[in-house]
Amino acid sequence: MKRRQRPDGLPSADYVVVGSGSAGAILARRLADTGASVTLIESGRQLRGPLVTVPGMCGAIHAVTTLQRRVTWPAHTIAQRHMNGRKLPQSHGRALGGGSVINGMAFVRGNRRNYDDWAADGATGWGFDDVLPSFRRLESFEDGPSELRGGTGPIAVERATGLAPVTESFMAALSATTGLAANDDYNGAQQFGVAALQQSTHAGRRVGTDRGYLHDAPLNLQVLSGVTATRVIVENGRAVAVELARSKDRRPVAPARATREVIISAGSLGSPRLLMLSGIGHAQHLREHGIDIVADLPVGDNLHDHLFVPMSYHARGGRRASPLAFATAMARESVRPRSTHLAHTPFEAVGFLDSGARTRTHIPDLQMFILPMGYPENQDYTWPLILHRH
Template identity: 60%
Template structure:
């Protein structure tokens, strides 16, 4: 049966576009040149280290792109991570969930980019997330991407955050994706039940869930 739409590439954008089209009742075929994301290498958060440091593993899930030589980095080329896998770079990133700073968006709008102010993009931020604390003025709780705070911090991490507040005067911030980004805070992750929550998981969620 012919599809109404063909989407090339199942990265972060492709997965979302395919789902949005499918939600209209259209039939959609989604093509991806890379591997499946249903593997422990991709889905297990603890694999992020070897995934990018072991060349034999990295070439399985990354296109291997590099920048041009960087003048201010002693002429070095710098890896540009680009996921070669279902879910694209959302399947190979560090799962650290951080929105752009409010001022970035407002500056873009101030330069004439209509629709790019923080207040303009905030509804989209809220729409795609399901934050563990629930919805408020800044956060959403019914979107397809699960967002939680990091679990089981080491005593050293706890002590470091406490020292920043007590000694360096850095204020504790309970939610750096909320009203204010500055401060010391536990990082947030696109993670659920100990597994990566990429756009492929959030938007292509009707596939078999078995890991290989």
């Protein structure tokens, strides 16, 4: 497909998509596959090497501050009144592939009842049966295709193997104390249960949206990495372009123009931020920052996030996470994939259960993970804690 070239050298496209993460990259590729011309904007760059390809390295990314700053936006909340005034980390990916390049790879697609409740509340087209075809098209599950799972999609999904002894003990103890049965596929017909974690990996390597959707992108999908979207340009009430700047020196470059739509998919923090920088948000708040008002809308309100509460214990059968042990495993895994525990995410197993803290809704309200090593409480430590073996 021949692109329409503008005098400034940056081609216009049918669609401009901001953000190449778990949603943006998929959307850009799906649009391109229809034959439309698409420009995908990503502030980060394409990353290669073991830091982002070896699954177990995600633990180092989130525990070692210097590594985290290389691949994330190091955001924090404001002081939380109900959490002793702490500021909690809200880091999100800054790389081609977004969060799918730095996350824990836990493949959990949500409970059927959640989607059906959304549809019942008016979100037409979001019932489970409506979204299931997209879920199936997305994945290539190691067990192959079924009525509920996909077998030929671009994102490989496999179970963690080679579990630590303490992980096996955790799974048995959780079943014994809660009555939860083992569940071979919590993304299948039933979510309740205890299972080895399903992860977006293949043959001991991470599979993010960069690898799944962008590595073989067609010519009508142009990826601009290393540039940051600073403003959506609105003309006559319609978004027509995205203003860009070079990521390092913030040097302006020609805007990316869209003839049909500008799509913002920059995450739960990046998307409202870009809208507000564009003059779309609470008018009074924008005026305080000297931003011209385009639309007075409640952008950024009512953001909710789940709590992740790590607890560390001394236990038998854990893994040592000392720098030397980690470096040794890393060297082995880089040469021979699937030869160490770094071939899978540090989150080795999961349990979905009802805590009993609310009226029964037939939906798990507690998701319990086991990591066979200590977890840094606030991600500001220089190295993971060691889960001692006794």
